[in-house]
Amino acid sequence: MAQTKSILRALAGEVQEIPPIWMMRQAGRYLPEYRATREKAGDFLSLCYNSDLATEVTLQPIRRYGFDAAILFADILLLPQALGAELWFVTGEGPRLSPLTTQNDFDRLAGPQDIHDTLAPVYGTVRNLASALPAQTTLIGFAGAPWTVATYMIAGRGTPDQGPAHALKAENPALFDALIERISAATVEYLSAQIEAGAECVKLFDSWAGSLKGEDFDRYAIAPTRRIVSELKARHPDIPVIAFPREAGDRYIGFHAATGADCVAIDNSVTPEWAAENVQVSGCVQGNLAPGHLVTGGDDLVRETRRIVAAFRKGAHIFNLGHGITPDADPDNVTRMIEAVRGG
Numbered sequence: 001m002a003q004t005k006s007i008l009r010a011l012a013g014e015v016q017e018i019p020p021i022w023m024m025r026q027a028g029r030y031l032p033e034y035r036a037t038r039e040k041a042g043d044f045l046s047l048c049y050n051s052d053l054a055t056e057v058t059l060q061p062i063r064r065y066g067f068d069a070a071i072l073f074a075d076i077l078l079l080p081q082a083l084g085a086e087l088w089f090v091t092g093e094g095p096r097l098s099p100l101t102t103q104n105d106f107d108r109l110a111g112p113q114d115i116h117d118t119l120a121p122v123y124g125t126v127r128n129l130a131s132a133l134p135a136q137t138t139l140i141g142f143a144g145a146p147w148t149v150a151t152y153m154i155a156g157r158g159t160p161d162q163g164p165a166h167a168l169k170a171e172n173p174a175l176f177d178a179l180i181e182r183i184s185a186a187t188v189e190y191l192s193a194q195i196e197a198g199a200e201c202v203k204l205f206d207s208w209a210g211s212l213k214g215e216d217f218d219r220y221a222i223a224p225t226r227r228i229v230s231e232l233k234a235r236h237p238d239i240p241v242i243a244f245p246r247e248a249g250d251r252y253i254g255f256h257a258a259t260g261a262d263c264v265a266i267d268n269s270v271t272p273e274w275a276a277e278n279v280q281v282s283g284c285v286q287g288n289l290a291p292g293h294l295v296t297g298g299d300d301l302v303r304e305t306r307r308i309v310a311a312f313r314k315g316a317h318i319f320n321l322g323h324g325i326t327p328d329a330d331p332d333n334v335t336r337m338i339e340a341v342r343g344g
C-alpha cells in the first residue's frame with residue numbers, strides 16, 4: 001500500500017516539496033497545558049507512568065500545532081529503572097540514579113526480558129496514542145542509545161563531560177562492555193514492545209555521542225546502534241529507525257550505512273549546507289534548527305528556518321530542531337517556525 005503519512009514517506013526516502021515537521025521535546029514545559037497536566041500528575045515520573053496523562057501531554061502539541069509526528073511521552077531513563085536502578089528527578093536540577101560502578105552493582109541488574117512489568121504503562125500510552133492520533137500523524141517510539149544511557153547509569157546523574165563513564169571504560173573495560181551489552185539487549189526488547197503496541201517508527205537518542213572519539217565512536221556509538229537496528233529489522237522489517245548521534249561532527253558522514261538507520265538526525269553544531277552535502281547524500285536527514293531561535297524569535301527565526309528547508313530541499317528531509325526545545329521558548333515562535341516551513 002502506498003504510504004500516505006508524510007513522515008513515513010520521508011523515511012522511505014521520498015523528496016517532498018514541504019518537509020514534514022515535528023520537534024524534539026514538543027511536549028514540555030514551554031507549554032502551559034503541559035505544566036498544568038504535570039502538576040495534576042504530581043511529578044515528572046508519575047506523569048511518565050500514568051498512561052492517560054502521558055497520552056494527554058503527547059497529544060497537546062498535536063492539537064495546538066498539527067505536527068506531522070507525535071513522540072511518545074516517556075524518558076530514556078525509564079529503561080535503567082526497569083533494569084533495577086533507582087531513579088528520581090530533582091526539580092530544577094535533573095535526573096539522579098543509584099550509580100553503577102562495580103561488578104556487584106552490575107550483577108544486581110535485571111535481565112533484558114525482565115523489564116516489561118515496570119514499562120507496561122509506557123506500552124499502554126503507545127496503545128492509547130495509536131488509536132487517538134489523527135490519521136496523518138506518525139507515532140514515534142524511542143529509547144536512549146546504550147552509550148548515553150550508560151553515562152547516566154554510571155555517574156548516577158548528568159555530567160558535563162561524561163567523565164565517570166569514560167573512566168569506567170578505561171579502568172574496567174569488561175564491566176563497561178557488559179553494561180553496554182545489557183542495555184543494548186534490553187533496548188531491543190523495549191523498542192520491540194513499543195512497536196507491537198503501535199509505534200510506527202523508533203528513534204535512538206545518543207545525546208552524548210560527541211564525547212566518543214576515534215575507535216571509541218566505532219565501538220560505542222556505531223556498533224550498538226547497528227546491533228539494535230539489525231535486531232529490530234529482523235523482527236519488524238517495515239519499521240524505520242531514526243538515529244541521533246548528537247554532536248558527532250565529521251562522524252555523521254557514513255552513519256546511515258554504518259548502522260543501517262533509515263534517517264540520521266543532525267544537531268545544530270553543523271550547518272545544514274554541510275549536512276546536505278555530506279550526510280543527506282546517504283539518506284534521509286532530520287534537523288537542525290538551533291532551539292535558541294524559539295526563545296529569541298524575530299526575523300532570524302524565519303530566516304534560519306527557510307535556510308534549513310532550502311539547504312535540504314534536494315533530498316529526503318524531516319524538519320526538526322538540533323536539540324530539544326527549552327522551557328523558556330515562546331509557544332508563538334513555534335507557530336512562526338511551522339508557518340515558515342509550510343508557507344515558504
Ligand code: CP3
Binds near residue numbers: 023158207
Ligand atoms: O516530547 C518529547 O520529546 C518526548 C519525551 C522525552 C522526554 N525526554 C521528556 C522529558 C524524550 C524523547 C526525552 C529524551 C531524553 N531524556 C534524553 C535524550 C534527548 C536529549 O534531550 O538529549 C535525555 C538525555 C533524557 C534524560 C533527561 N530527562 C534529563 C537530562 C532531564 C532533565 C533535563 C530537563 O530537560 O529537565 C529529563 C527530564 C525530562 N524529560 C523533561 C521532559 C519533558 C522535563 C521534566 C519536567 O517536566 O520537569
